[in-house]
Amino acid sequence: MEQWLKEDERLDYLLAEELRIIQSPSVFSFSLDAVLLAKFVNVPYQRGKLVDLCAGNGAIPLFLSARTKGHITGVELQNRLVDMAQRSVHYNKLEQQIEIMQGDVKTIASVLGAEKYDVVTCNPPYFPAHEASDKNLKEHVAIARHEIHLTLDQMIFSASKLLKQGGKAAFVHRPSRLLDIITAMRANRLEPKRIRFVYPKAGKEANTLLIEGIKDGKPDLKILPPLYVYGEDGEYTDEVREMLYGKEQ
Numbered sequence: 001m002e003q004w005l006k007e008d009e010r011l012d013y014l015l016a017e018e019l020r021i022i023q024s025p026s027v028f029s030f031s032l033d034a035v036l037l038a039k040f041v042n043v044p045y046q047r048g049k050l051v052d053l054c055a056g057n058g059a060i061p062l063f064l065s066a067r068t069k070g071h072i073t074g075v076e077l078q079n080r081l082v083d084m085a086q087r088s089v090h091y092n093k094l095e096q097q098i099e100i101m102q103g104d105v106k107t108i109a110s111v112l113g114a115e116k117y118d119v120v121t122c123n124p125p126y127f128p129a130h131e132a133s134d135k136n137l138k139e140h141v142a143i144a145r146h147e148i149h150l151t152l153d154q155m156i157f158s159a160s161k162l163l164k165q166g167g168k169a170a171f172v173h174r175p176s177r178l179l180d181i182i183t184a185m186r187a188n189r190l191e192p193k194r195i196r197f198v199y200p201k202a203g204k205e206a207n208t209l210l211i212e213g214i215k216d217g218k219p220d221l222k223i224l225p226p227l228y229v230y231g232e233d234g235e236y237t238d239e240v241r242e243m244l245y246g247k248e249q
Helices: 032-040 059-065 079-091 105-112 139-145 152-162 175-187 238-245
Strands: 010-014 019-023 049-053 071-076 098-102 117-122 163-173 190-199 208-215
Touching: 010 059, 019 059, 019 079, 032 059, 032 163, 032 190, 032 208, 032 238, 049 059, 049 105, 049 152, 059 071, 059 079, 059 098, 071 079, 071 105, 079 098, 105 152, 117 152, 152 163, 152 175, 152 190, 163 175, 175 190, 175 208
Parallel strands: 049 071, 049 117, 071 098, 117 163
Antiparallel strands: 010 019, 163 208, 190 208
16 A cells, blocks of 8 residues: 555545545645545446546546546646546556546646536635735645636636536535526526535524526426535434445445
8 A cells, every 4th residue: 555655645435436545744635625526427338528627636537437437537736636647546456437637727728628528626726816815825735725826717618718618617616606606607608507515503694505597408406405405413414424435324
């Protein structure tokens, strides 16, 4: 196992998918948001071409590999995270299905080709760049969380450019950015079709937004039932537990 790891990295389980992923507490570890997005997006089962933007250490491509036989390309700006993701793909013997590449989301359509993809997902930086003033944030984390190299509008523009007509784009973000997201989606030919709000627990405000749109789709927005992460007992709800650990036998 050691030959797969560097520095303070560890090999974690993706239990529901029966896969492993390389993570690092000082560089990058995926969050629940990646799980939620990978389970939310509609994907073709048998074939198709999928792209995950801002792929980080490759969590979403790994999650998606359990839901589709299509080819998945993960695009990540930071070389250290690309390296971690590539080693995770190799460890799980998924090289035939998943490709992780270093690239800038802003210009990636010129590299991968415009209007060639069926699905684009993205767990983007959530916070405006001016909020990245915490000097304690490590550079890898600051770039992943804050719009230092990529704004919301740039991300949605690139997602649309990659998609075929009728292709699906799905994003996870913060509810406070909902109007910005919808405005940018419609400006880039992505018609919002499904929205789901995620709540820490019943009685709390939503803290996560899942949204999916179709390129050149007709207006018809569905608001899905709320998703609660924790129950009153402080444990994961059944739905979230199944996402993380799989169905109980």
